[in-house]
Amino acid sequence: MIKKVSIVFHSVCGNNYLIANDFYNEFKNYDMDVNIYRIEDANYESLAEQFEVASQYKEEILKLQIASPEKLLDSDLIIMGSPTYYGNVSGAMKIFMDSFSTYWTEAKFWGKKLFSFSTSGNAEGGGDMCLNCINVFGLHMGMIPIPIPSNLIEGKNHTAYGLLHYVGDNSDKRPNEDTKTTIKAITKRLLTL
Numbered sequence: 282m283i284k285k286v287s288i289v290f291h292s293v294c295g296n297n298y299l300i301a302n303d304f305y306n307e308f309k310n311y312d313m314d315v316n317i318y319r320i321e322d323a324n325y326e327s328l329a330e331q332f333e334v335a336s337q338y339k340e341e342i343l344k345l346q347i348a349s350p351e352k353l354l355d356s357d358l359i360i361m362g363s364p365t366y367y368g369n370v371s372g373a374m375k376i377f378m379d380s381f382s383t384y385w386t387e388a389k390f391w392g393k394k395l396f397s398f399s400t401s402g403n404a405e406g407g408g409d410m411c412l413n414c415i416n417v418f419g420l421h422m423g424m425i426p427i428p429i430p431s432n433l434i435e436g437k438n439h440t441a442y443g444l445l446h447y448v449g450d451n452s453d454k455r456p457n458e459d460t461k462t463t464i465k466a467i468t469k470r471l472l473t474l
Contacts, residue, residue, distance in 0.1 A: 283394070283474050286313055287356040289348045290363070291320035291374045295334030296400045296448055297362045298342050299456050300464065304360055304398075307468035316356075318348035320363075322373040334455060350381050354389060358471060359424070361415050362398040368407025370399075370414050378418045391423030394474055396467070397443035404447065412442035427474065433466050 286308050290301035301317055308315040319342055322328075326343070329335035335342075346352070353359055363374035370378070384390055397415035401408030416426035428441040437459070439445075444463060448454040456464075 283357045283472060284314060285356050286315040286358045286360065286471075287353045288315065288317045288360045288362075289320065289353070289377070290317075290361070291322060291371050291377070292342065292362075293322075293325070293328050293335065293364055293371065294332040294400070294448065295329070295336075295338050295342075296446060296455060297364055297398070298338055299334065300398055300400070300444070300446060300460065301360070301362055303456065303461055303464045304468065307465055311468070311472060313472075316352070317345060318352060319343075319345045320371075320373045320377050321347045348377060350384050350389075353393075354384075356393060358394040358396065358427075358474070359390075359419075360396045360398065361419075362400075363411060363415065365399050365401040365406050365408045365411040368410035370411055374415075381418075381422060385422055388423050390419075393422075393424045394427055394471075395419035395424040396427045396471060398445070399443065400446045400448050402448055406447075408445040408447070409440050409442055412440065412445060416442060427471065429467065430470065433470065434463060437463070439463065 292298040329339040363370040399411040
């Protein structure tokens, strides 16, 4: 049974923050013990000025605690989100993942549930590979990656690897109602674990 949820995200354009925040609010609606953390990114303040969403939410994002493996140790479910960079996670997310090395040798995250999400420019942008990278990381840590079931929302197709939001040619394309509906449905399913 899920008692504590931790949401960890890296966001450059701001859209991953909005998705992470939607997950956070959905879990709060169920009175869950949930925390949201950002990945440390020394370049975020300057990068945020280049993107409308990131610029709009910059101060809000910077107020969040920076993620560390230690902060996740008592979580039952970890939700990780990264932008897709060339079919992979961002550099900042990879650095965060690499910081788990001492916990890997001790299997400290063994049995924890993991759900992944990402944003990608388009269907050919490698978003599935980014989600898979997060899931493979989780498997190495002994976590249990949670897929999206094929019947989550009737008439909608989703990748099994996690939630993928396409921003298209516009990096400021915010999560739409379809994405928000999917987040609600995923949260409801995750609560059944």
